[in-house]
Amino acid sequence: MTHAETTSPSASKRTGAALVTAGSAPGSPVGGKVIRVRPSDLYRENLALAYHRGFADHAQVSVPGILELLDPVRIQGGLVLELGCGSGLLTRELIADGHRVIATDASAAMLKLARDYAPGAVEIRQLTLPDDPIPKVDAIVSVGHMISYLPDEAAAYRALASISRALRPGGIFAIDVVDIEYGVARSRGSAVGRIGPDWGCIIEYATPEPNRFARRITTFIANQDGSYLRDDEQHSHILLDASSVPAMLAAEGVEAEVLPAFGIERLPPGLRVLVGRRTKS
Numbered sequence: 413m414t415h416a417e418t419t420s421p422s423a424s425k426r427t428g429a430a431l432v433t434a435g436s437a438p439g440s441p442v443g444g445k446v447i448r449v450r451p452s453d454l455y456r457e458n459l460a461l462a463y464h465r466g467f468a469d470h471a472q473v474s475v476p477g478i479l480e481l482l483d484p485v486r487i488q489g490g491l492v493l494e495l496g497c498g499s500g501l502l503t504r505e506l507i508a509d510g511h512r513v514i515a516t517d518a519s520a521a522m523l524k525l526a527r528d529y530a531p532g533a534v535e536i537r538q539l540t541l542p543d544d545p546i547p548k549v550d551a552i553v554s555v556g557h558m559i560s561y562l563p564d565e566a567a568a569y570r571a572l573a574s575i576s577r578a579l580r581p582g583g584i585f586a587i588d589v590v591d592i593e594y595g596v597a598r599s600r601g602s603a604v605g606r607i608g609p610d611w612g613c614i615i616e617y618a619t620p621e622p623n624r625f626a627r628r629i630t631t632f633i634a635n636q637d638g639s640y641l642r643d644d645e646q647h648s649h650i651l652l653d654a655s656s657v658p659a660m661l662a663a664e665g666v667e668a669e670v671l672p673a674f675g676i677e678r679l680p681p682g683l684r685v686l687v688g689r690r691t692k693s
């Protein structure tokens with residue numbers, strides 16, 4: 413949830429979420445060690461719900477740019493694969509625009525929400541990067557810097573190579589990644605909280621290494637009796653030098669560039685968008 417800072421004045425109104433700064437987090441429990449969590453253990457039910465209810469802003473601001481990039485694919489009736497689809501926030505917009513979409517994610521709780529929120533997808537199913545096979549498609553999209561959840565740079569590059577090989581000739585991909593610059597911005601160590609009528613979420617940040625940031629995410633979801641169910645997740649993220657990715661992708665037959673956004677939206681400092689096209693079969 414880099415998305416605390418995504419620029420969209422109307423987003424809070426739409427999601428009913430209020431942003432509050434909970435103060436700096438020196439000595440926070442996230443500080444220091446690198447945590448390893450299986451991808452399928454991320455975004456359990458509490459966090460999946462809190463994310464869907466309160467962190468839709470990043471997907472929402474990215475939609476117009478993504479739809480524009482994908483327009484040629486839509487006109488040709490191509491097949492779009494979404495990675496890290498979460499609760500289906502982007503999936504629903506792709507379907508509404510007339511795309512045929514396979515939406516995928518590692519989290520069972522997120523996929524359950526996506527099946528409700530984004531009916532009409534060709535398929536909604538579990539796909540965990542970097543090693544699950546990706547079907548051949550005409551476009552691959554992802555928002556929410558899914559690549560950063562991978563354990564290290566080698567896994568991130570393996571995932572990017574797999575994405576490149578899954579594209580049919582002429583196929584395109586557009587995904588956001590977090591650059592090293594993001595860690596610099598986060599090293600100031602602020603924590604953020606968001607709250608809605610029936611949920612709350614507090615995120616503490618740490619930057620244990622220059623190419624990593626970690627988050628402890630505490631969520632509260634209201635039960636029917638007015639009590640709240642609490643859950644805590646720890647996420648560790650790898651930061652990439654985005655400028656070095658196009659050269660790596662060229663070796664996979666993909667021409668790629670690093671952009672500041674999918675379209676004209678303003679993304680948080682350190683978030684970058686990789687847009688590529690498969691030029692070779």
Ligand SMILES: C[S@@+](CC[C@H](N)C(=O)[O-])C[C@H]1O[C@@H](n2cnc3c(N)ncnc32)[C@H](O)[C@@H]1O
Pocket residue numbers: 413451454455468470471495496497498499500501502516517518519522539540541542554555556557558561562
């Ligand atoms: C920040 S959320 C973004 C969700 C959605 N794209 C959105 O913007 O609303 C990141 C998503 O990546 C998924 N994810 C994390 N690691 C993954 C992996 N290794 N393979 C597939 N999905 C993964 C998470 O389950 C989560 O749904």
